[in-house]
Amino acid sequence: MSSSSTLRIALDAMGGDFAPQNEVAGAILALRELRTSEEVVLVGDAHRIEPLIVGKTSGTYSIEHATQVITMEDSPTAAVRQKRDSSLAVGMRLHQEGKVDAFVSAGNTGAMLSASTLILGRVANVSRPTIGTFIPAEHGVCLLVDAGTNVDCRAQHLYEFGVMGSIYFEKIQKKKNPTVALLNVGEEKSKGTEVVLEAFEKLSQSKLNFIGNVEGRDILKAKADVVVCDGFVGNIVLKFGESVPGFLRSRLTDVANRSILNKLAVGLAKSSLRKALGDLDPNVAGGVPVLGVNGVAIIGHGSSTAVGIKNMILRAAEVARAQLNKHIEAALAESVGASQPVN
Amino acid sequence: MSSSSTLRIALDAMGGDFAPQNEVAGAILALRELRTSEEVVLVGDAHRIEPLIVGKTSGTYSIEHATQVITMEDSPTAAVRQKRDSSLAVGMRLHQEGKVDAFVSAGNTGAMLSASTLILGRVANVSRPTIGTFIPAEHGVCLLVDAGTNVDCRAQHLYEFGVMGSIYFEKIQKKKNPTVALLNVGEEKSKGTEVVLEAFEKLSQSKLNFIGNVEGRDILKAKADVVVCDGFVGNIVLKFGESVPGFLRSRLTDVANRSILNKLAVGLAKSSLRKALGDLDPNVAGGVPVLGVNGVAIIGHGSSTAVGIKNMILRAAEVARAQLNKHIEAALAESVGASQPVN
Numbered sequence: 001m002s003s004s005s006t007l008r009i010a011l012d013a014m015g016g017d018f019a020p021q022n023e024v025a026g027a028i029l030a031l032r033e034l035r036t037s038e039e040v041v042l043v044g045d046a047h048r049i050e051p052l053i054v055g056k057t058s059g060t061y062s063i064e065h066a067t068q069v070i071t072m073e074d075s076p077t078a079a080v081r082q083k084r085d086s087s088l089a090v091g092m093r094l095h096q097e098g099k100v101d102a103f104v105s106a107g108n109t110g111a112m113l114s115a116s117t118l119i120l121g122r123v124a125n126v127s128r129p130t131i132g133t134f135i136p137a138e139h140g141v142c143l144l145v146d147a148g149t150n151v152d153c154r155a156q157h158l159y160e161f162g163v164m165g166s167i168y169f170e171k172i173q174k175k176k177n178p179t180v181a182l183l184n185v186g187e188e189k190s191k192g193t194e195v196v197l198e199a200f201e202k203l204s205q206s207k208l209n210f211i212g213n214v215e216g217r218d219i220l221k222a223k224a225d226v227v228v229c230d231g232f233v234g235n236i237v238l239k240f241g242e243s244v245p246g247f248l249r250s251r252l253t254d255v256a257n258r259s260i261l262n263k264l265a266v267g268l269a270k271s272s273l274r275k276a277l278g279d280l281d282p283n284v285a286g287g288v289p290v291l292g293v294n295g296v297a298i299i300g301h302g303s304s305t306a307v308g309i310k311n312m313i314l315r316a317a318e319v320a321r322a323q324l325n326k327h328i329e330a331a332l333a334e335s336v337g338a339s340q341p342v343n
Numbered sequence: 344m345s346s347s348s349t350l351r352i353a354l355d356a357m358g359g360d361f362a363p364q365n366e367v368a369g370a371i372l373a374l375r376e377l378r379t380s381e382e383v384v385l386v387g388d389a390h391r392i393e394p395l396i397v398g399k400t401s402g403t404y405s406i407e408h409a410t411q412v413i414t415m416e417d418s419p420t421a422a423v424r425q426k427r428d429s430s431l432a433v434g435m436r437l438h439q440e441g442k443v444d445a446f447v448s449a450g451n452t453g454a455m456l457s458a459s460t461l462i463l464g465r466v467a468n469v470s471r472p473t474i475g476t477f478i479p480a481e482h483g484v485c486l487l488v489d490a491g492t493n494v495d496c497r498a499q500h501l502y503e504f505g506v507m508g509s510i511y512f513e514k515i516q517k518k519k520n521p522t523v524a525l526l527n528v529g530e531e532k533s534k535g536t537e538v539v540l541e542a543f544e545k546l547s548q549s550k551l552n553f554i555g556n557v558e559g560r561d562i563l564k565a566k567a568d569v570v571v572c573d574g575f576v577g578n579i580v581l582k583f584g585e586s587v588p589g590f591l592r593s594r595l596t597d598v599a600n601r602s603i604l605n606k607l608a609v610g611l612a613k614s615s616l617r618k619a620l621g622d623l624d625p626n627v628a629g630g631v632p633v634l635g636v637n638g639v640a641i642i643g644h645g646s647s648t649a650v651g652i653k654n655m656i657l658r659a660a661e662v663a664r665a666q667l668n669k670h671i672e673a674a675l676a677e678s679v680g681a682s683q684p685v686n
């Protein structure tokens with residue numbers, strides 16, 4: 001952190017589908033909720049950002065000019081290397097140089113991942129940085145990690161996802177020693193692919209609160225606080241889950257079209273469902289940190305609203321204060337003799 | 344088939360959680376709908392089966408006595424080898440000997456899988472038998488294959504699942520040349536694990552109506568008729584999906600508890616949802632065939648109702664008439680020069 005009392009959060013003001021409008025509006029909202037010593041640094045085209053913020057906040061902010069923008073269509077790794085004056089690259093370098101304590105972007109997810117690994121580097125003892133996503137469950141939440149970052153994984157990677165996920169869950173959800181499980185096709189120890197069987201052994205021997213295997217049906221029950229899987233499975237489960245509300249709406253519309261009475265019932269059903277599934281809105285979640293990189297890099301949904309951006313900035317402050325990386329490095333150091341990080 | 348005009352379906356009368364009651368009741372229902380030349384063979388404890396069926400049907404049936412039962416707790420492969428006089432093993436042998444044209448069981452799924460492979464053997468050119476499950480989508484259905492049978496897969500296996508799934512979809516859904524896609528983390532050709540990348544190549548070069556990659560969110564949209572994945576992913580997606588209605592009910596109950604008005608709305612919401620999701624009931628689906636074994640082996644849900652059992656028997660008749668295996672053998676023979684079956 002730049003100092004013990006202040007915290008500076010940089011925001012990619014040009015990332016996101018509705019940038020810089022939503023980005024700046026979100027920063028203004030965040031400044032109302034941050035501590036007075038805390039500051040937002042807006043990174044991007046100063047000529048476009050300034051008119052949106054001047055006179056609209058009493059909080060502390062500054063603008064860091066950047067001439068380029070990485071778009072959603074850019075190839076992630078190439079864009080980070082080539083667009084050196086993009087808001088994303090400039091913001092990440094500010095963080096790497098210690099001038100800010102966190103960097104937040106709702107821009108190109110792949111570019112954020114690449115930039116955070118390339119520019120910030122990995123935490124000692126981490127083989128592969130990862131991303132975990134909180135899934136609202138019947139009661140409470142469940143952290144699915146890896147949520148899509150690493151598709152081909154070895155057992156050591158899955159083990160490290162468990163360690164990083166456990167620390168992240170503990171700090172953000174304020175729950176000591178959260179339960180960790182491996183996502184598998186059955187609860188028995190003998191189930192799963194070769195990689196998963198080996199990961200089971202590593203997790204069993206760790207200091208984590210490992211409760212064994214859980215199945216696909218256990219995610220929405222939050223049978224474990226942290227559910228570990230490779231990014232191939234994580235991506236598919238999350239995207240499948242995201243498609244469920246649309247599927248339900250479509251099915252309910254079919255029912256409504258059968259009769260007037262159905263139409264009334266379905267109208268109420270849809271509004272009840274909206275209430276019941278309110279926390280599935282990605283704007284509530286406030287983005288996700290890249291776990292295992294040397295810093296605090298928070299990635300948000302491209303379609304983030306101003307409230308979504310605000311929640312990302314507040315999440316960044318929370319993650320920065322929690323000093324996750326110190327804990328991750330220490331936890332993995334304990335096991336590093338037995339299992340070296342692998343690529 | 345035992346002859347061109349008759350069809351004999353054997354039923355494991357002792358499989359399932361409510362056997363032999365539901366099994367026999369289902370057979371009686373099926374006999375009303377089968378053609379008059381078609382016959383059901385009930386396999387199991389004759390002393391328990393007889394009183395449930397005598398005088399209750401004018402259809403053609405017979406009872407094949409078997410003294411043992413494979414339970415849900417039995418270890419699949421061991422049970423098939425050790426309980427040689429179980430209804431499941433006896434029924435499968437009747438089929439292998441050509442005395443019946445299909446065998447149906449709502450018993451131990453693993454044992455059905457083992458028995459069908461061990462006793463019937465594989466269709467020529469098939470590396471690994473598989474199971475596909477129809478998923479009701481926004482419009483139409485989507486066949487997810489493999490649905491959980493083979494957790495560790497190579498590219499050749501995924502390719503064969505595509506071939507078998509395509510033939511199964513075509514025959515059962517009566518749709519010529521159904522679309523086939525690979526379940527992946529993105530639509531781009533460059534996405535996925537090494538195995539998936541290789542499978543993409545094999546599927547591209549095949550005669551299938553291969554449309555490329557689809558994502559988790561595309562399943563419930565039935566963006567492809569047949570969606571190919573390994574059994575690890577298939578199992579997790581299916582079980583996750585099965586947990587969604589319970590999750591919704593629980594969330595809706597929370598909303599209902601907030602006010603009287605909500606309670607009314609939620610009551611209507613739940614009944615609308617029941618109507619909207621009616622076809623998710625496994626009893627409607629009527630079980631799934633093991634694709635790629637030398638015969639027709641249909642596996643059903645342990646909790647099958649009499650209607651569920653009836654639908655399994657009718658599905659078995661349909662699959663037997665369609666002569667899937669002849670088509671599978673021929674389709675894989677075309678590609679067998681380039682890619683030998685692998686274990």
